[in-house]
Amino acid sequence: MERVPILKIGQTLFVSIQIDLQDESVIRLQEDLADELAASGAHGVIIDITAVEIVDSFIGRMLTTIGSISRLFDAETVLVGMRPAVAITLTELGLSLKGVRTALNAEKGLEILNGKS
Amino acid sequence: MDVVVTNERMAAYLRDNHDKVVGRWTDLVVAGVRGRTSREEVRRELEDLYALVVRVLSGADEHAAGELTAALTELSSGRARDGFTPSETAVGVFSLKEAVYELVADSPDLVPEFYALSRLVDDLGLRTFEAYSATREQIITDQATAMLELSTPVVRLWEGIIAVPLVGTLDSARTQLVMEKLLDTLVATGADHAVIDITGVPTVDTEVAQHLLKTVSAARLLGADCTISGIRPQVAQTIVSLGIEFGDIATKASLADALALALRQAGMKVVPL
């Protein structure tokens, strides 16, 4: 099972999803992030999905859940790099990804996180 | 579905009288072509078709029918593209009957064979019409697509601010294209604000409103803020009476107002020199 690495830089956790994730890995990522947030006290999470070609309901739910978990730790989550085709598909599906901010790329995502505090 | 008519006697007859029949057939077709194709080219095309017709009639080869259909479709499409009417192409195919009839007219014992050939050629003539239709349909579809593309520009208003002026009705096909172009432009320019101007959209009903909402949702997933501008007074009244809610999406009467709002949100202000 592939494990997605979590990078900590300053007060922010960075996650970059590079491969076609299997359901188990998705659940694992959620758990790892919760652990890391609790341990580090980070203020923000950036999830980079630039390389992700498919976001289905399962991954969509994980993203929303991560948003909720982060908020419990007083951290903000920003989803960056969504591909146009994925955005159009999600809109068609009616998945709103509530509770997760979005930005075009990691740089803009950081601006959002820093602007917040 | 391929046409399969078999008659070995006719197949043999056609083989034996190959040069005479193909020659006569070529004469008849060339007369109808009126100089738009050379005699050599016509002869070549007819030779190929003739060989396939003989194979189908002989019944020995199961692939022949499929190949004949394919060859005929290609001939017909080519003619359609060259500006021939479908009748002209069909008449050319039908004249094979005439060419053969001239030779068998004096042999009453060949009547059933000729009838078999006649049935086959009739079906082939119909095929040419079908192929012609299909080609024209494709041309129409391609043109519609091109028109759709042309009528959906995405322009850069300012650093980080892009606009999509919509002109004409917003149906689901158009919405798909608008979303694709808008999102691709957001990625290419790194813009964080999009103004969707609907001045040129004649009616805004529930369906159109849904399309707009979808477009805004998609843009937001890429981190862009959206403003809908160009709300005309009658449109505003229709929207309210239909109970359409734009929620937290900013709406403005004019593109100018929307630009001012976007600039303000970007932390900029326009001052006189």
Next chain:
Amino acid sequence: MDELSIQSGDDVVRVRQFVRNAAADNGLSLVDQTKLVTAASELARNTLVHGGGGTARVEVVKSANGRAGVKLYFTDEGPGIPDIEQALTDGWSTGTGLGLGLSGARRLVDEFELTSKPGAGTSVTVVKWSR
């Protein structure tokens, strides 16, 4: 027609990749490919999680006016769906996770057919055409 077995999470990933290739090879636009693969992902997962495992079949089809399309069949011998109406309008809210994702998948494809009987398994067929 190609057949793929769905017995694990890895199989769902494999189905996604297979469908992606079939869609790309048959002229579907990038957005349409994404929609079809996403629908396939939903349906494959349903087959695995709710159907207890099953099979996916991928077929390239041709429409009456010559357009190419990709047809997918998902079948399982699981418990079936008791209330199809409800399943098709159910569970697309963001958090709950109870929805079968069927209504979503339906929105992403051009043709959608579902047959299911409690105790007799489920079969879903979808088609997406190139434009």
